Amino acid sequence: METAPPPPAPAGERRHEVTLRFLAAPTDRGHAGTVDAGRVLEWIDKAAFAAATAWSGSYCVTAYVGNIHFRDPVQVGEMVEVTATVLYTGRTSLHISTMVSSGDPKTGALEERARCLVVFVAVDRDGRAQPVPEFVPRTLEQQLAREYALSRIPVRDEIAAELKKQRYTDAGTAERVVLRFLAAPTDVNWGGKVHGGIVMEWIDQAAYLCSSRYCGRDTVAVFSGGIRFLQPLHIGDLVEVEARLIYTGHKGMHIAVEVRSGDPKGSELRLTTNCITVMVARDDEGTSVPVEPWVPVTEEDRRLWQHARDLLMIRGRAPGNRLPNHLLAEPSGVAGTAGGPAEEEGS
Numbered sequence: 001m002e003t004a005p006p007p008p009a010p011a012g013e014r015r016h017e018v019t020l021r022f023l024a025a026p027t028d029r030g031h032a033g034t035v036d037a038g039r040v041l042e043w044i045d046k047a048a049f050a051a052a053t054a055w056s057g058s059y060c061v062t063a064y065v066g067n068i069h070f071r072d073p074v075q076v077g078e079m080v081e082v083t084a085t086v087l088y089t090g091r092t093s094l095h096i097s098t099m100v101s102s103g104d105p106k107t108g109a110l111e112e113r114a115r116c117l118v119v120f121v122a123v124d125r126d127g128r129a130q131p132v133p134e135f136v137p138r139t140l141e142q143q144l145a146r147e148y149a150l151s152r153i154p155v156r157d158e159i160a161a162e163l164k165k166q167r168y169t170d171a172g173t174a175e176r177v178v179l180r181f182l183a184a185p186t187d188v189n190w191g192g193k194v195h196g197g198i199v200m201e202w203i204d205q206a207a208y209l210c211s212s213r214y215c216g217r218d219t220v221a222v223f224s225g226g227i228r229f230l231q232p233l234h235i236g237d238l239v240e241v242e243a244r245l246i247y248t249g250h251k252g253m254h255i256a257v258e259v260r261s262g263d264p265k266g267s268e269l270r271l272t273t274n275c276i277t278v279m280v281a282r283d284d285e286g287t288s289v290p291v292e293p294w295v296p297v298t299e300e301d302r303r304l305w306q307h308a309r310d311l312l313m314i315r316g317r318a319p320g321n322r323l324p325n326h327l328l329a330e331p332s333g334v335a336g337t338a339g340g341p342a343e344e345e346g347s
Contacts, residue, residue, distance in 0.1 A: 016086040016135060018051040023105065031208060032282060033154050034073035037221035038204030040100055040114055041068070042197030045081045045129040047095045049196075051084035052120035055094060060120040062196035063093065065227040065275075065316075066156055073220065073286075079105035084118070087142075088149040092129040094120045095149040117152060127232075148206040155318040158163075159226045159311060163274055166307055168244065168258065171300040175214040176244040179206050182264065183237045194233040199259060199273050202235035205228070206243035211279035214245050214253060215291045219279040222252065225315065231261075239263040243277075247308030248294040252266040252278045254308045276311060 020043070021265070030036030045062060052060040074080060080102045088095040096118045101110035122132045137143040189195035204221055211219040233239065240260045247254035255277045260269035280288040296302040 011074070013056040014057070014133065016051070017046060018054055019081060019083045020047045020050070021079065021081050024080050024102065026318065028074075029076050031212075032073070032218045032219075032286075034075055036201075036204055036208070037070055037114075037224070038201035040074060041065070041200035041204065041224070042195070043080065043100060044068075044084075044098045044114070044116060044118065045195065045197030045200065047082040047084040048098050050117040051086055051096050052094045052122070054087075055086050055135065056122040058122045058124070058130060058132070060094065060122050061193075061232070062118065063121045064119040064156065064160075064231050065090050065196075065200065066117055066159070066225050066231065066316075067152070068114060068120075068224045069229075070114045072111070072113050074100070074102045074113050077105075078102040079108070079110065081110055085145070086135050087117075087145045089132050089135040091131055092121050092130050094122070094132055094135075095152075096120065097145065097149070110150050110245050110327070111151065117149065119156075120282075137238060144245070152318065155314060156226075158314050162307065162310055162314065163226050163228065163276075166256070167170060168242070168256065168304075169300060171298050171302055172244060172304065173297045174245040174294060174304075175210055176212065176242070177206060177210045177287065178243075179209075179239075179241040181239055183233060183239050185235055185259065188235050192235070194235065196200075196229060199229070200224075200227065202239070202241050202259065203243075203257045203273070203275060203277060205243040206257055207277040207279055209254050210243040211253045211281070214294070215281045217281040217283055217289070219253070219281050221277055222280050223278040225276055225322055226311070227273065229273050231270055231272040233251055233261045233272045234262070237261040238269065244304075245294055246276075246304040248291055251280045251290055253280070253290050253291055253294075254278050256304065276308070281331060292326075 024035050028035045030041050041221045082100050084096050084098045087097050099115040101111045103110040122130050124130045137146050183194050187194045243255050243257045248258045259273040261272050262269040283289050296305045
């Protein structure tokens with residue numbers, strides 16, 4: 001007979017931060033010889049899940065992953081440290097900052113490789129959202145982190161609305177790839193569904209294939225944003241991951257990715273996840289190189305090209321961000337906040 005789960009621990013006993021440590025294994029090696037962004041995203045999801053469940057005392061599902069900047073690749077054999085910290089809690093949601101660092105295990109010196117904000121939702125046994133204990137900042141650092149998380153909510157909502165209104169058809173002429181396979185039992189998470197980190201690894205694989213076919217070089221992800229988990233994906237589902245080029249900057253190739261899934265015995269697939277990933281081409285020394293500009297041809301091409309620019313404008317207005325250099329150089333470009341990274345250009 002099933003028993004009710006134990007009540008959450010008192011606020012003073014709950015952990016709001018979790019750190020995972022391990023070595024990057026040879027099996028983590030990706031296409032470019034370093035650890036792919038997809039594997040790093042899987043680590044991020046696991047650490048954030050651990051922090052979300054530790055604080056909430058309940059099972060949690062990934063709802064959103066955004067503003068992911070990949071600074072430098074993780075090398076095979078490096079010591080990896082993934083720290084996930086609860087910044088803010090809504091009624092049922094947990095906003096978690098996650099940072100990945102790595103370095104030589106012989107020295108113990110670690111450098112930041114990537115960071116992002118992950119939103120989880122606590123759910124009960126029937127998959128319904130349930131309230132979480134409130135996280136109350138106790139230090140100035142925690143208060144500032146909470147304010148940062150809150151400042152990202154309007155940006156996230158604007159990005160989600162922009163992504164939601166887009167439609168992708170066969171009328172586009174840009175580079176496009178579609179991967180199809182069955183979700184395997186090895187992809188399962190602790191709740192019996194497909195792990196969010198696995199889905200993000202599929203997204204990275206499709207984006208890599210699309211961008212590499214376009215530029216004829218090995219490519220790596222430098223940014224991923226607006227990853228929305230809309231529906232659960234079940235073990236045994238037929239999975240379709242579609243990636244298409246929608247925009248090029250000076251170096252960045254903006255790839256729109258949609259993940260769809262459904263019963264393999266049926267004919268209907270539902271949208272489960274979507275996002276935009278920015279890839280850059282690398283030379284033999286690992287330096288990012290310019291790519292051939294993509295020129296829209298059809299009406300759909302032009303609409304999606306403008307969609308990518310609109311997303312850049314939205315992110316450029318976010319606190320701490322700025323527009324990428326190729327837009328700043330345009331007469332019509334609107335300068336963003338100084339001091340932020342040259343977002344989505346890989347420069």
